[in-house]
Amino acid sequence: MVRGLSLFLLIFTISFTHNIHACIQTQRASLLSFSLTLSSPSLNWTSSSCCYWEGITCNRDGWVTHLQLPSKGLKLKGGIFPSSSLANLTHLTHLNLSHNSLSGSLDQTEFFLSLNYLEILDLSYNLLFGVLPSSLPSSHIRMVDFSSNRLHGAIPSSFFQQAWNLTSFNVSNNTFSGPIPSSICRPSSSLQHLDFSLNDFNGSVSHGFGKCSKLQVFRAGNNYLSGSLPEDIFNSTTLEEISLPLNSLNGAMNDRIANLTNLTTLDLSYNQLSSVLPLHLGKLSKLKHILLDFNYLEGSLPLSLMNCTNLVELRMGANNLGGDISMLNFSKLSQLSKLDLRKNNFFGILPRSLYSCKFLKAIRVAYNNLDVQIQPEILSLKSLSFLSLGVNKRLTNVSEAMKILMDCKRLVVLSLASSFVGEELPADLGTVDFDGFQNLRVLDLSSCNLSGQIPLWLSKLKKLEFLDLNQNRITGSIPSWIGTLPRLCSISMEFNLLSGEPPKELWTLPMLVSEQAAAQVDRTAIDLPIFYPSVDHARPLQYNYLYYAASISLQNNNLQGNIPSEIGQLQLLQTLDLSNNNFSGNIPDQISNLKDMEMLDLSMNHLSGKIPMSFTNLHFLSKFNVSYNNLEGPIPSSTQLQSFDASAFEGNLKLCGAPLPNKCQTTKGTDALEMNTQDADMKEHEFPWFYASVAFGFIIGFWGVSGPLVLMTKWRYAYYHFLDNVQDRFRVMIATRMARVKRRFIRS
Numbered sequence: 001m002v003r004g005l006s007l008f009l010l011i012f013t014i015s016f017t018h019n020i021h022a023c024i025q026t027q028r029a030s031l032l033s034f035s036l037t038l039s040s041p042s043l044n045w046t047s048s049s050c051c052y053w054e055g056i057t058c059n060r061d062g063w064v065t066h067l068q069l070p071s072k073g074l075k076l077k078g079g080i081f082p083s084s085s086l087a088n089l090t091h092l093t094h095l096n097l098s099h100n101s102l103s104g105s106l107d108q109t110e111f112f113l114s115l116n117y118l119e120i121l122d123l124s125y126n127l128l129f130g131v132l133p134s135s136l137p138s139s140h141i142r143m144v145d146f147s148s149n150r151l152h153g154a155i156p157s158s159f160f161q162q163a164w165n166l167t168s169f170n171v172s173n174n175t176f177s178g179p180i181p182s183s184i185c186r187p188s189s190s191l192q193h194l195d196f197s198l199n200d201f202n203g204s205v206s207h208g209f210g211k212c213s214k215l216q217v218f219r220a221g222n223n224y225l226s227g228s229l230p231e232d233i234f235n236s237t238t239l240e241e242i243s244l245p246l247n248s249l250n251g252a253m254n255d256r257i258a259n260l261t262n263l264t265t266l267d268l269s270y271n272q273l274s275s276v277l278p279l280h281l282g283k284l285s286k287l288k289h290i291l292l293d294f295n296y297l298e299g300s301l302p303l304s305l306m307n308c309t310n311l312v313e314l315r316m317g318a319n320n321l322g323g324d325i326s327m328l329n330f331s332k333l334s335q336l337s338k339l340d341l342r343k344n345n346f347f348g349i350l351p352r353s354l355y356s357c358k359f360l361k362a363i364r365v366a367y368n369n370l371d372v373q374i375q376p377e378i379l380s381l382k383s384l385s386f387l388s389l390g391v392n393k394r395l396t397n398v399s400e401a402m403k404i405l406m407d408c409k410r411l412v413v414l415s416l417a418s419s420f421v422g423e424e425l426p427a428d429l430g431t432v433d434f435d436g437f438q439n440l441r442v443l444d445l446s447s448c449n450l451s452g453q454i455p456l457w458l459s460k461l462k463k464l465e466f467l468d469l470n471q472n473r474i475t476g477s478i479p480s481w482i483g484t485l486p487r488l489c490s491i492s493m494e495f496n497l498l499s500g501e502p503p504k505e506l507w508t509l510p511m512l513v514s515e516q517a518a519a520q521v522d523r524t525a526i527d528l529p530i531f532y533p534s535v536d537h538a539r540p541l542q543y544n545y546l547y548y549a550a551s552i553s554l555q556n557n558n559l560q561g562n563i564p565s566e567i568g569q570l571q572l573l574q575t576l577d578l579s580n581n582n583f584s585g586n587i588p589d590q591i592s593n594l595k596d597m598e599m600l601d602l603s604m605n606h607l608s609g610k611i612p613m614s615f616t617n618l619h620f621l622s623k624f625n626v627s628y629n630n631l632e633g634p635i636p637s638s639t640q641l642q643s644f645d646a647s648a649f650e651g652n653l654k655l656c657g658a659p660l661p662n663k664c665q666t667t668k669g670t671d672a673l674e675m676n677t678q679d680a681d682m683k684e685h686e687f688p689w690f691y692a693s694v695a696f697g698f699i700i701g702f703w704g705v706s707g708p709l710v711l712m713t714k715w716r717y718a719y720y721h722f723l724d725n726v727q728d729r730f731r732v733m734i735a736t737r738m739a740r741v742k743r744r745f746i747r748s
Contacts, residue, residue: 023050024062026088033085039077062093074100081105081128087114098120105130112137124148132156136163147172154178168193175200180220182208182365194222210235222246234259241265248272258283267291282307292342293317306332324348325370331356340528341583345368355380362386362527366415369393374401385410386527390417399426406436413526415444425452425474434460446469454479468492482503487511494555501561512550513569551575558582568593580604592617597622611636627651634664
């Protein structure tokens with residue numbers, strides 16, 4: 001009897017639950033209509049009640065309240081956003097279609113105006129375009145996320161007129177323009193999170209944000225904002241983050257910033273701020289991240305800064321700051337992980353109190369006037385992975401310094417450029433079984449005027465990827481073991497006294513031969529960003545990972561011999577510079593196998609013979625130079641070689657053809673036959689421009705979506721002198737559009 005009653009109750013409960021969640025047929029029809037607009041993938045919506053479909057939730061009356069299908073790879077037929085099919089879901093409170101490939105315009109008022117109960121609207125990471133509608137659909141709305149789309153235009157001032165309950169608004173990574181609307185803030189505003197970053201907003205940051213009495217996060221980096229921060233923003237004492245990098249903000253930092261006692265992140269880097277730092281900056285005791293690099297700040301660091309005991313990251317590089325750094329007591333900053341003071345005017349002795357910061361991972365104080373000596377106490381920094389000390393007042397005793405640093409077990413990046421001037425490169429670090437620098441990926445000892453030969457202990461650095469020994473006085477030959485380093489992909493040894501013939505092993509570097517080996521490169525983010533000048537010398541481009549062009553640079557030495565045919569194995573090589581040496585013989589035809597070659601400089605040698613016709617296959621060349629050799633014959637025509645200036649070929653008296661002014665002469669007999677053979681060879685290798693032009697239209701369409709991703713692989717020059725000596729100062733307001741597109745598509 002009891003068992004029968006229990007079974008009855010169970011069946012009744014299931015039946016009752018099913019009935020109260022049986023979706024209304026019009027809701028089911030609308031969802032099916034939506035699914036029919038999708039080209040891929042198909043949704044498994046087959047059961048009778050839509051309330052049990054994937055991503056769907058109903059209320060007790062059968063109305064659909066939640067439509068949540070993030071990261072499903074959804075695409076639309078015809079690229080039209082499905083306003084009519086979703087407009088009937090009038091009881092929706094949560095709509096999340098983020099991280100898909102939905103396209104179309106949002107400016108469809110019938111869709112927005114019908115969703116009167118909407119609370120959460122997340123359409124981020126799609127392909128939506130056009131302008132925003134005149135207003136949000138609901139006074140209930142709490143969160144709006146349109147980030148990472150293709151939306152443009154100004155945000156209407158009426159857009160927020162109903163948004164009394166809005167707490168989070170994110171339109172980052174689009175192309176919105178005009179002023180940032182301060183109308184979003186009201187005296188009774190519930191706003192906590194605002195993100196306008198990575199757009200084209202311009203003008204000053206308007207007054208009105210101080211009305212957001214609950215605002216915690218304000219982000220508007222990477223825009224065209226100017227002027228100073230509005231006074232009333234310092235009334236928002238709940239602020240935890242102000243992030244406005246990569247703009248054109250100017251003027252002094254307001255002393256009232258000390259009112260924001262809840263602030264944990266202050267990022268005003270890459271702006272035009274000037275004057276001194278606020279004296280009472282240390283009142284912001286909760287600060288964890290201070291990023292003020294690339295401005296025009298001056299004066300000394302306020303002593304009160306050492307009261308920010310929660311500091312994790314302190315970046316003040318590329319300013320006009322100065323003062324005696326030894327006056328700072330870092331012992332209070334027990335949480336400090338990253339310190340960047342490069343390119344300033346600090347002087348004095350690097351404080352030993354810095355070694356009490358046990359969590360310190362990165363130190364960059366290059367380009368100052370510091371009295372730096374590497375002390376054994378640095379070994380107490382067990383997590384140290386990034387160290388850049390070069391270009392300072394005094395750094396001596398390279399042998400002792402390297403003996404100490406080799407025991408920094410986690411060291412990944414080591415830059416000591418322009419140091420130890422005139423000393424001898426240590427040949428023996430005093431160990432029989434050398435096991436130092438086992439995690440080192442970057443070693444920069446450039447511009448030190450070091451003498452001696454390439455030391456054997458470098459052969460033990462199995463993770464080394466980037467070796468820079470340029471502008472020294474290194475003698476002897478290039479050792480054969482350098483071609484056996486399994487991760488080495490960038491070698492810079494120009495402006496030395498190297499002699500002899502490069503070993504054949506150099507032309508078989510594993511990282512430049514095998515794509516499988518290259519794919520194993522460590523892509524872990526480094527602890528401080530590296531900088532590389534942009535194309536228009538405006539803002540430096542910032543990279544949080546190590547990017548290298550596969551490069552061999554040996555120019556300005558005394559190297560000799562033939563360029564061997566084995567060089568054709570380096571199929572991943574992008575830069576080859578052998579200029580100003582004593583190489584002789586013919587240019588090997590096998591160089592044409594290097595399909596990724598972007599820069600080739602063989603000038604100022606003793607090379608003879610002809611420029612191989614197969615060079616027509618080097619379609620990515622952006623720099624080419626074979627001047628001042630003994631080359632002869634015609635320059636291969638119908639290729640991009642004619643796009644280079646005549647100076648790239650001058651100094652070869654027997655070389656002829658465009659772009660040189662001297663035309664090739666044809667004679668009867670053997671010479672005529674030879675010229676006909678050359679013409680035939682040129683035609684065989686001639687680039688198919690007709691077919692390229694036909695394909696051009698397709699490429700343009702494809703480039704719109706995939707171009708930025710391709711750029712990610714082609715923007716690989718960030719390695720070159722990236723540590724300190726190419727960090728151009730930011731003096732131009734606008735970053736290049738190409739750099740902006742690249743940053744936006746990092747998410748992809």
